[in-house]
Amino acid sequence: MSSTQATNLPSSPAPETGHEPLVSVVIPCLNEAENIERCVALARQGLEAGGYRGEVIVVDNNSEDGSADLARNAGATVVHERRRGYGSAYLAGFGTARGRYIVMADADLTYDFKEIPRFVRELEEGADFVVGDRMDNIHPGAMPWLHRYVGNPVLTSVLNLFYRTGVKDAHCGMRALRRDVLPRLDLRSTGMEFASEMVIRAAKEELEIRQFPIEYHPRAGESKLSSFRDGWRHLRFLLVHSPTHLFVIPGAVMAVLGTLIALTVLLQINVLGRAWDLHTMVAGSLLMIVGTQVVALGLCAHAYGTYFMEDRDPWFDKMRARYRLEHGLALGGVLIVAGLAIAAVIVGIWFDRGFGALSEERMALLAATLLIVGIQIFFSSFLLSILGLRRDR
Numbered sequence: 001m002s003s004t005q006a007t008n009l010p011s012s013p014a015p016e017t018g019h020e021p022l023v024s025v026v027i028p029c030l031n032e033a034e035n036i037e038r039c040v041a042l043a044r045q046g047l048e049a050g051g052y053r054g055e056v057i058v059v060d061n062n063s064e065d066g067s068a069d070l071a072r073n074a075g076a077t078v079v080h081e082r083r084r085g086y087g088s089a090y091l092a093g094f095g096t097a098r099g100r101y102i103v104m105a106d107a108d109l110t111y112d113f114k115e116i117p118r119f120v121r122e123l124e125e126g127a128d129f130v131v132g133d134r135m136d137n138i139h140p141g142a143m144p145w146l147h148r149y150v151g152n153p154v155l156t157s158v159l160n161l162f163y164r165t166g167v168k169d170a171h172c173g174m175r176a177l178r179r180d181v182l183p184r185l186d187l188r189s190t191g192m193e194f195a196s197e198m199v200i201r202a203a204k205e206e207l208e209i210r211q212f213p214i215e216y217h218p219r220a221g222e223s224k225l226s227s228f229r230d231g232w233r234h235l236r237f238l239l240v241h242s243p244t245h246l247f248v249i250p251g252a253v254m255a256v257l258g259t260l261i262a263l264t265v266l267l268q269i270n271v272l273g274r275a276w277d278l279h280t281m282v283a284g285s286l287l288m289i290v291g292t293q294v295v296a297l298g299l300c301a302h303a304y305g306t307y308f309m310e311d312r313d314p315w316f317d318k319m320r321a322r323y324r325l326e327h328g329l330a331l332g333g334v335l336i337v338a339g340l341a342i343a344a345v346i347v348g349i350w351f352d353r354g355f356g357a358l359s360e361e362r363m364a365l366l367a368a369t370l371l372i373v374g375i376q377i378f379f380s381s382f383l384l385s386i387l388g389l390r391r392d393r
């Protein structure tokens with residue numbers, strides 16, 4: 001079979017010729033000489049077992065152990081991708097694939113290629129995206145303790161908390177999808193976080209996602225996964241694509257907590273058997289100011305996502321339908337006026353005392369906090385409005 005050169009991302013789908021295979025098996029490969037020939041042979045057997053016209057594409061990133069030649073000799077189409085990374089490899093492979101359906105699997109013999117017909121059947125029966133679920137069928141030695149009980153469950157739980165995908169094993173490397181959903185998925189990640197991106201984008205596009213249990217075998221050859229670096233890349237991806245969880249919720253919690261603390265001090269409410277004073281008020285003010293700032297950053301991040309990255313967020317869409325620039329300006333203005341009014345009262349007290357000693361620290365802190373928060377809201381509202389100036393939706 002042939003060998004092609006992929007140069008840059010993202011890859012556009014291969015043109016139709018009328019003789020397309022039904023199924024493209026795409027395998028990313030980095031120094032897998034120990035396994036790659038067998039993987040290609042097993043993938044071809046999997047295609048034959050299902051009776052599919054198919055192709056096997058191996059995407060190589062300049063492996064130094066001859067993997068590319070071994071794959072080609074075993075009957076695969078070898079794609080060379082310059083940019084390193086699991087995601088880069090898949091993007092290049094997807095750009096070359098011609099099948100109506102794409103099946104993805106690692107080049108390390110951890111997945112059963114004989115499952116190919118099962119994945120394809122789900123697609124033929126209406127699924128857009130199919131993900132294996134390894135978690136109940138992990139063979140001894142196949143997954144380190146840290147990944148089995150910490151990395152995978154924690155990252156999958158965070159992913160589902162933020163994005164509600166319902167996918168049980170979000171990092172499973174054996175998957176399948178219809179090739180025609182790729183433009184909607186608009187995938188861009190270059191590293192291992194590509195696995196999370198696919199699941200999140202599929203859920204956001206409301207694709208029909210199906211999953212079923214598969215076996216996970218011990219790997220032959222050296223793992224390319226770096227637990228902490230790749231775990232962090234997944235987590236970073238989850239955070240930066242959800243301004244609600246990264247900014248809005250933590251910011252709102254801080255602002256509300258700060259307000260409650262300030263009220264406790266100002267109203268001299270007895271908590272835990274004692275009243276709280278100035279130091280507590282400083283903490284309350286700090287949380288109110290920082291919380292407001294973080295919420296404002298979150299709203300700007302949402303606006304950027306919506307207007308410049310074609311992101312859709314139902315909560316943000318509802319907010320922007322309900323509130324306009326003038327609402328933000330009015331809220332900021334009210335807080336500024338309230339802050340100024342309290343400051344005026346303090347000056348009045350000072351005046352009454354003949355400009356003598358003053359001890360209105362709590363009130364002064366409240367006035368300063370209201371002014372800072374009001375000014376933040378006032379100008380952040382303008383920034384949000386600027387971000388939306390070129391909007392077309």
Ligand SMILES: Nc1nc2c(ncn2[C@@H]2O[C@H](COP(=O)(O)OP(=O)(O)OP(=O)(O)O)[C@@H](O)[C@H]2O)c(=O)[nH]1
Binds near residue numbers: 085106223
């Ligand atoms: N082309 C290419 N393939 C890669 C790259 N990094 C990893 N791969 C391949 O992607 C697949 C997944 O990598 P693995 O090392 O198996 O990572 P993993 O499956 O998360 O971890 P294990 O459980 O240890 O297998 C393998 O087939 C690798 O050869 C890369 O930079 N370029």
Ligand SMILES: [Mg+2]
Binds near residue numbers: 106108
């Ligand atoms: Mg693997």
